[in-house]
Amino acid sequence: MTLAQSAASAASASAAAPAERPLVQYRPKALKLTINGKAVGPMQVPEGLMMIDFLHEYAGLTGSRLGCGQGVCHACVVILDKPDGTSEELRTCITGAHFFDGRSIRTIEGHAKRNEAGEVVELAPIQQKFLEHFSFQCGYCTPGFVNAATVLIERLKREPIAKAEVESTILAALDSHICRCTGYVRYYEAVKEVVMSTPGLVKDAA
């Protein structure tokens, strides 16, 4: 090849469009689960997508809050209903959507009673008490606190506690939830009122 040919070849190579090399390649994978009692999917969802993003972008449920995104604040928790009838909180910012495949969860949208049109007609007791106690200010952390308190109440229905254990039990149940507006005392008081006034949760309640 002559020098002129070599130069022409280099020029045409540099003029060619650059090859497209995406840094991230999404592999779709089927996902099917139950959310708030309704079947969702199967639908194709990128493998590795976090559950909080699935809820917001695929399920149209935007009530779960993304706070720290690192598993610290617990604003993003949902309730996992387990086959043995127990329930637990799970952080959706650090749990992949496909972990929930075939499982049943509840989100903040699933607590209140709704009419046929989907309008809220009655709040869950814990939601009602949070309102009455003015427990929250900006409300960003509230879905997480509602879910935490609900899991606690459901546990106490199965395993009632003594009155002397109420304070420490509530504190332990809410301890991992961060509220930037520092509404901790009013959250605690609201949960305590529900615990003390719901029959069967405290063995020696007055």
Ligand code: FES
């Ligand atoms: S957003 Fe999930 S723990 Fe903070």
Ligand code: FES
């Ligand atoms: S009410 Fe604002 S973060 Fe808790």
